Amino acid sequence: MPNNRNHSDAELAALLKRAEPPKSPDHLDDLIIGYAREKAAKSDKNSVFQIFTVGSRWLNRNWISAAATFSVAVVAVSISLQLFDPAEVTFNASNKIADSVNVALEANEVASPVPAEPISQQPALAEVAVVRNQNIALAVAPSIEPEPQVREREEQRQIELVPAQTVETTAITTIEPPQPLNRIETDTNAIAQSDTTQNIQPANPAQSTALNQQAVPERQQRTVAIASTNDQLAVRTGAVSAGGTSVFNSVDSIPVDDDNPTTDDQVEELIVTGSFIRRDNFNQASPLTQTPAQTPTQTSFEDLLVNDEIIRSSFIELMYRVLISFNQNESVDSLETDNDATNTQSILDAFSEITDLSELLVAGDRYAQARQNFTPRVLPETLGTAIEILRAIEF
């Protein structure tokens, strides 16, 4: 090999390894190992902070992935909070109903009213059925426990066959008390005669009112019948055939878009300000006209008749009625004037027919003027009292 002029790299490497190097001396080994042990012992003393050291070290290495994971988690949570499934919302509301029913059962008293759901969150009919069937399952679970598969199949079937109104009836009927199924399944009316109706506890005050009035015994009986069944589907179907009207219509009575009348075209409030003048030319959003109390006294009755067409027409009408009543002259003959009407009772009747206060005042004033032609004794006491009242208010 030494004479070989073409030393390859491999030959050089082999030659290098052949030059046996010295080994690390022992005293150097002892020195380094001792130093390493000393440093390890010192690090043990600081082991209390080791967790934080490791944590910070891990964070230093993986802060990008940690930040990315945290960001994705935050976005996912925020999106999940913003996306509301209507069925879930209704399901939550139904859970509230079920919870309130359960509370009522436990406390043996009526639960607090369930808040109405927003209109925008009203589910479709099928969703109502689904959700309320789930509600049934939750509510019934403590007392009536059909097999899950059977119950699920029955609930699915119920969704197909039973309208939401009936389903909600069954939802409330989870309120106990348990009874043999077959009795109710065959004849709900017969079961309705049992005493179990007394144990019904509705979910809200509206339902409680409906029950306490005892005006809907059939509904109660149906409810009891349903509550006492172990086969919910059969009983629900029976309830449908029996009329299917829910006792607890309050759930469906939640106003929806088309059925909820707006109050814009209704009178918001009625304020009496002292004016008896009727006005039709209001132009405010809220019809309100304030008239001082002095207005009627500052204006004479003659001015009103001249200037106000409404008063004038009312006065003429009233005068006509008074004169007509006077001319009838049926039972009162104590009046001395021949030309005047003599039927005091008719006058009283005419007054009793007056419902508008302004007309009454006008008529009273007219009668006060007409009374001057009468003798005091023929005036009835009640009519005189009325006139005194009219005078007291300075009309």
Place this chain on the structure above:
Amino acid sequence: MLGFLQSNVSDESLMLKYQQGDSAAFEKLYYRHKNSLYSYLYRSHVDLNVIEEIAQETWMAVINSARNYRDSAKFRTYLYAIAHRKLVDFWRRNKLDQLVDRVDEQGEQLIEKIAEPKKHTEDSIDLAMDLLLALESLSKDQQQAFLLREEGFSRKEIAIMTGSNEETIKSRIRYATGNLKHILEVQYAE
């Protein structure tokens, strides 16, 4: 079986254990690499006292910087990079990093001594020692590139350790090999 598994524990795992205060892990690590590191230092520099000093400094540096150790690279690369840096620092302190003529204890230039034709060419030990002397005659960059490659490091790892790029390392290795061949050819020429 347990001993086999323990013997196969990676250098990085042992270093991480020592990082957590396990001195036994460091002992395993030390005995696993102490001789190879010492050989590398010996091939890089002929003075045993200097080698011992650099070896001690290298291991001390490993111990002191254990808390900041990251297992992103091989421990062996980490260890040799420290040793190489210590060597370079030593050479710079003593102005040996320049390509100067090496002289022996008698003041003779090593390159001339190596270049003398050998009469007893069958002694491979002498040939190996001549190779070491030839390594001493190389520039430090070529020498380190050649030695680190002989230690099993890739060009990329050598580039990382020496602060160069791969092409430069490739070139240094090629020149180092050529120079060593030339020296040995001249030395053992008839």
